[in-house]
Amino acid sequence: MKSTDREYAVTKTDDQWREELSPAEYQVLRQAGTERPFVGEYTDTKTEGVYAxxxxxxxxxxSDTKFDSHCGWPSFYTPLAGDTVEYIEDNSLGMKRVEVRCANCGSHLGHVFEGEGYDTPTDQRFCINSISLTLRPKP
Known part of the structure; x- marks a missing residue:
């Protein structure tokens, strides 16, 4: 994963992350991998709640900012208010993208895209790996 100069509220050693996360979770969250499209747990979920x-x-x-973009990953048009996510320029794979990370621990979540023409209030699509998230259903 690309390094930043940022200090995170949650910091762990690589060994600690490996112990706590499954190999697939580690590969996406800590090594900036991507899960295959249309296989993630939350791709088609309509359950109301908060994604952590x-x-x-x-x-x-x-969940009220989640929308169906038909891209194969959960899509949101905005994160929670405040600095819940951070943005990192990503020029890998021969294209210019913006990586989205958890601002609390620095884990890779996915990417954000703008100007794709979706009918959303922000004209943004946060394309997030299901494996990076945990849904806390609304009571």
């Missing part, structure tokens, strides 16, 4: 970082539990997105 699977690595540290920080609340990131709400």
């Amino acid at each position: 970082c699977r690595a540290c539990g920080a609340e990131l997105f709400t």
Whole structure:
């Protein structure tokens, strides 16, 4: 994973992350991998609630900002208010993208795209790996 100069509220050694996360979770969250499209647990979920970082539990997105973009990953048009996520320029794979990370622990969540023409209030699509999230259903 790319390093930043940022200090995170949750910091753990690589060995600690490996102990706490499954190999698939570690590969996405800590090594900036991507799960295959259309296989994630939350791709088609309509359950109301809050989506939190699977690595540290920080609340990131709400179900009322989730929309069906037909891209194969959960899509949101905005994160929770405040600095819940951070943005990192990503020039890998021969394209310019913006990586989205949990601002609490630095775990990779996915990418954000703008100007794709979706009918959303922000004209943004936060394309997030299901494996990076935990859904806390609304009571």
